Amino acid sequence: MAMALRKLGWGGVLIGRRGFSSTGELESSSSRDGKLVNLFTAVNQALHIALDTDPRSYVFGEDVSFGGVFRCTTGLAHRFGRQRVFNTPLCEQGIAGFAIGLAAMGNRAIAEIQFADYIFPAFDQLVNEAAKFRYRSGNEFNCGGLTIRSPYGAVGHGGHYHSQSPEAFFCHVPGLKVVVIPRSPRQAKGLLLASIRDPNPVVFFEPKASTLKFIFRQLCKIYQCWLYRLAVEEVPDADYMLPLSQAEVIREGKDITVVGWGAQLSILEQACEDAEKEGISCELIDLRTLIPWDKETVEASVSKTGRLLVSHEAPVTGGFGAEISASIIERCFLRLEAPVARICGLDTPFPLVYEPFYMPTKNKSCFRLCTCEREYTSMTKGQYKRTTFHLWILFRQPIRALTEAFVQILDAIKSTVNY
Amino acid sequence: MALRLARSRLLTHILRGKIEALTTFDGVSLPNLIPIWFNSSPANGNDTCRGGSLSNTRNFCSLPHAGSVQANEILTQDDKGSISQVLDFPGGKVAFVAEMRFLAESPKERISCYRVLDDSGQIVSGSRFKEVGKDLARKMYTDMVTLQIMDTIFYEAQRQGRISFYLTSFGEEAINIASAAALSLDDVVLPQYREPGVLLWRGFTLQEFANQCFGNTLDYGKGRQMPIHYGSNRLNYFTVSSPIATQLPHAVGAAYSLKMDKKNACSITYFGDGGTSEGDFHAALNFAAVLEVPVIFFCRNNGWAISTPITDQFKCDGVVIRGQAYGIRSIRVDGNDALAVYSAVHAAREMAVSEGRPILVEALTYRVGHHSTSDDSTKYRPIDEIEHWRIARDPISRYRNWVEGNGWWSDADESELRSNVRKELLQAIQVAERLHKPPLRDLFTDVYDQVPNNLRDQENLLRQTIKKHPADYPSDIPL
Numbered sequence: 001m002a003m004a005l006r007k008l009g010w011g012g013v014l015i016g017r018r019g020f021s022s023t024g025e026l027e028s029s030s031s032r033d034g035k036l037v038n039l040f041t042a043v044n045q046a047l048h049i050a051l052d053t054d055p056r057s058y059v060f061g062e063d064v065s066f067g068g069v070f071r072c073t074t075g076l077a078h079r080f081g082r083q084r085v086f087n088t089p090l091c092e093q094g095i096a097g098f099a100i101g102l103a104a105m106g107n108r109a110i111a112e113i114q115f116a117d118y119i120f121p122a123f124d125q126l127v128n129e130a131a132k133f134r135y136r137s138g139n140e141f142n143c144g145g146l147t148i149r150s151p152y153g154a155v156g157h158g159g160h161y162h163s164q165s166p167e168a169f170f171c172h173v174p175g176l177k178v179v180v181i182p183r184s185p186r187q188a189k190g191l192l193l194a195s196i197r198d199p200n201p202v203v204f205f206e207p208k209a210s211t212l213k214f215i216f217r218q219l220c221k222i223y224q225c226w227l228y229r230l231a232v233e234e235v236p237d238a239d240y241m242l243p244l245s246q247a248e249v250i251r252e253g254k255d256i257t258v259v260g261w262g263a264q265l266s267i268l269e270q271a272c273e274d275a276e277k278e279g280i281s282c283e284l285i286d287l288r289t290l291i292p293w294d295k296e297t298v299e300a301s302v303s304k305t306g307r308l309l310v311s312h313e314a315p316v317t318g319g320f321g322a323e324i325s326a327s328i329i330e331r332c333f334l335r336l337e338a339p340v341a342r343i344c345g346l347d348t349p350f351p352l353v354y355e356p357f358y359m360p361t362k363n364k365s366c367f368r369l370c371t372c373e374r375e376y377t378s379m380t381k382g383q384y385k386r387t388t389f390h391l392w393i394l395f396r397q398p399i400r401a402l403t404e405a406f407v408q409i410l411d412a413i414k415s416t417v418n419y
Numbered sequence: 420m421a422l423r424l425a426r427s428r429l430l431t432h433i434l435r436g437k438i439e440a441l442t443t444f445d446g447v448s449l450p451n452l453i454p455i456w457f458n459s460s461p462a463n464g465n466d467t468c469r470g471g472s473l474s475n476t477r478n479f480c481s482l483p484h485a486g487s488v489q490a491n492e493i494l495t496q497d498d499k500g501s502i503s504q505v506l507d508f509p510g511g512k513v514a515f516v517a518e519m520r521f522l523a524e525s526p527k528e529r530i531s532c533y534r535v536l537d538d539s540g541q542i543v544s545g546s547r548f549k550e551v552g553k554d555l556a557r558k559m560y561t562d563m564v565t566l567q568i569m570d571t572i573f574y575e576a577q578r579q580g581r582i583s584f585y586l587t588s589f590g591e592e593a594i595n596i597a598s599a600a601a602l603s604l605d606d607v608v609l610p611q612y613r614e615p616g617v618l619l620w621r622g623f624t625l626q627e628f629a630n631q632c633f634g635n636t637l638d639y640g641k642g643r644q645m646p647i648h649y650g651s652n653r654l655n656y657f658t659v660s661s662p663i664a665t666q667l668p669h670a671v672g673a674a675y676s677l678k679m680d681k682k683n684a685c686s687i688t689y690f691g692d693g694g695t696s697e698g699d700f701h702a703a704l705n706f707a708a709v710l711e712v713p714v715i716f717f718c719r720n721n722g723w724a725i726s727t728p729i730t731d732q733f734k735c736d737g738v739v740i741r742g743q744a745y746g747i748r749s750i751r752v753d754g755n756d757a758l759a760v761y762s763a764v765h766a767a768r769e770m771a772v773s774e775g776r777p778i779l780v781e782a783l784t785y786r787v788g789h790h791s792t793s794d795d796s797t798k799y800r801p802i803d804e805i806e807h808w809r810i811a812r813d814p815i816s817r818y819r820n821w822v823e824g825n826g827w828w829s830d831a832d833e834s835e836l837r838s839n840v841r842k843e844l845l846q847a848i849q850v851a852e853r854l855h856k857p858p859l860r861d862l863f864t865d866v867y868d869q870v871p872n873n874l875r876d877q878e879n880l881l882r883q884t885i886k887k888h889p890a891d892y893p894s895d896i897p898l
Contacts, residue, residue: 094702097668
């Protein structure tokens with residue numbers, strides 16, 4: 001199934017620095033010891049460390065022995081032996097089921113599903129078994145050592161079955177820590193190590209766009225810019241973890257909050273830059289973990305900006321953006337100045353030649369950012385000019401203060417009436 | 420995949436062409452053409468001659484390495500002087516034949532079934548089996564009877580509305596107890612749901628069974644699952660889940676862990692005839708064979724998957740036949756013969772643990788009870804059939820005849836046992852019924868190792884509503 005991709009070879013060539021930095025937790029001296037690596041090398045490093053630091057850890061999946069079709073497991077079998085790093089038969093439900101059994105015996109089972117598009121045969125095992133293992137046994141048993149890694153997302157030529165972003169399916173399953181989607185090599189390493197060591201089953205999606213940038217650069221000019229951005233960054237050699245369930249503000253702004261994850265962030269970052277030129281200041285948040293997700297960070301940001309745009313590659317209907325949108329409206333209704341906007345994939349199967357139309361591209365996002373920012377104006381007064389809009393900017397702080405006071409009064413009334 | 424196959428077909432074609440022309444291979448170009456499939460086998464060139472039974476056959480694997488393959492290596496002369504040809508293919512040598520021959524859809528005869536006791540409980544002459552001493556024999560009998568009584572009483576309790584659901588193991592007592600008796604406590608059990616006898620054998624008390632069925636505060640599952648979904652970490656018995664056959668791949672993973680830890684133990688997983696139609700069955704057997712793990716796949720072929728007879732379930736000769744296709748040693752055994760089940764599982768365990776290999780056991784039996792308390796099996800199968808298996812083929816009385824024949828059991832023992840078990844069970848039910856349910860907070864624990872914020876919020880909201888509308892909620896759940 002991955003023949004075509006194999007034949008093309010692998011993008012080992014590194015192209016420039018990434019656009020944004022993932023500082024925060026990593027501002028330690030160790031970050032200076034790092035090398036410039038791309039995402040799959042970072043994943044490979046993490047797997048090396050995981051196998052090295054815990055003798056009860058195992059890495060397996062289809063084509064894993066020779067290094068995997070994305071080269072994430074390169075060198076592991078050689079170093080740790082074919083008993084700890086091995087091929088499995090071509091059977092996703094078997095991989096997931098086997099991994100659950102292995103994890104339930106107190107091991108760290110790090111399973112690879114070759115493409116997220118092929119994870120569905122394993123859906124029953126993940127939903128009915130892994131997710132409920134601890135709960136249904138009353139904590140007599142658990143498969144917390146389970147981590148399922150899988151590359152997801154658009155690649156430029158993947159068509160229906162090498163492009164999908166199935167994260168929302170798994171977000172609907174209590175018991176799975178779902179879906180950590182790292183936007184960059186440094187993030188990938190820290191989040192993967194944290195996922196492997198987390199005492200809950202984790203489904204971990206990796207953006208394959210950044211591992212395959214080289215190919216796409218050749219094939220598809222339209223992706224050139226954003227794939228460039230995800231090229232390489234300095235990744236510390238050390239063993240480090242990034243916290244799960246913590247979003248990160250990767251760009252501060254005051255007019256609109258933009259939430260995304262994984263490869264989509266690089267698109268959003270460019271959209272934010274373009275919006276900036278239009279005078280709109282965007283705050284960009286990398287959600288990093290989708291379940292359980294960091295509502296507080298998003299809420300704080302939206303409370304400040306009054307606007308929210310969520311963006312993902314998966315189809316818009318029933319996507320995780322809908323969940324974020326609903327939650328934020330619940331929490332920030334009175335602070336919102338425009339409807340929550342979603343720029344996502346279309347509600348079609350992932351199409352091959354139409355991929356550029358399907359994708360939530362930079363310009364789609366930027367356009368929506370601008371309309372979203374001006375929504376309030378058009379909604380209420382229609383004829384407002386940009387100058388009026390700036391007046392609003394000027395006065396919105398006191399207005400917000402009033403609104404908040406009103407909310408407090410409302411809350412007080414609610415509690416007395418015993419709502 | 421397709422590419423690989425195409426390549427191998429092409430190579431086979433080239434190879435044939437060369438052979439037919441009876442020319443010598445170009446010793447240089449061929450190995451270049453055939454990097455994986457023909458001259459190399461896993462570890463090295465010399466120890467890969469698995470197809471050793473093909474006599475008179477010189478083969479590729481005797482050759483040191485690529486670069487020295489000669490055509491005459493694959494031309495062989497059999498006794499009659501005709502020329503036959505052999506393809507050294509991963510997995511061993513394959514003979515070429517001129518005749519077009521399809522494999523038959525099934526062997527001429529059905530696979531036979533191993534038994535030790537005949538219908539009357541006498542040892543079948545010439546049968547070879549693992550000796551069972553007096554104490555073990557009595558304990559096995561005691562537990563078979565206990566299981567039957569437990570089923571009877573819990574079934575009644577469900578009919579009286581005291582528990583919400585139940586599922587009996589009637590007719591499969593020998594499978595439950597004898598297979599459990601042949602295992603060590605270190606062996607890990609991954610059950611379906613009709614094997615409570617295994618847990619009973621391991622020491623789960625009647626009180627513990629009752630606590631689970633009543634979903635009270637002492638239920639290890641904290642009242643979260645329907646009755647009969649038992650589990651015990653202490654007894655190496657993984658918690659039952661309802662989906663069919665999902666536990667099979669788990670058993671393979673667990674066995675892999677035992678193998679890596681060099682434990683003197685195996686895993687065993689139980690499933691029914693219906694379960695063999697699930698993808699997980701295929702996945703598990705294939706994984707187990709490829710990864711060479713010590714696991715016993717125990718199929719209780721009881722003829723019925725709820726209302727679906729095995730004739731609607733599969734066309735082949737039951738389950739045992741499939742083992743061979745996966746490369747798994749297999750046996751068919753009389754599931755109503757406790758001694759046969761005991762011996763077969765004992766031997767299976769020996770092979771699994773000492774040789775690190777999977778074993779498939781198919782026990783032929785009959786589900787004498789309904790599928791569950793939600794089922795009335797007389798709607799889809801004749802009562803005569805049920806009665807025949809219940810009376811004429813009852814595993815307990817057959818086994819009792821043998822135990823009694825040895826002078827190890829008497830009528831007095833029998834009545835004492837039955838009355839004791841009944842008493843203990845009724846007592847257990849009373850206790851279980853009186854205990855309160857698990858507290859509300861356990862609704863939110865164990866989803867993850869710690870309760871995340873969204874669940875805390877939801878718990879708070881729920882508690883507010885309960886405060887306002889307490890009548891909407893059951894009163895026996897402590898807040």
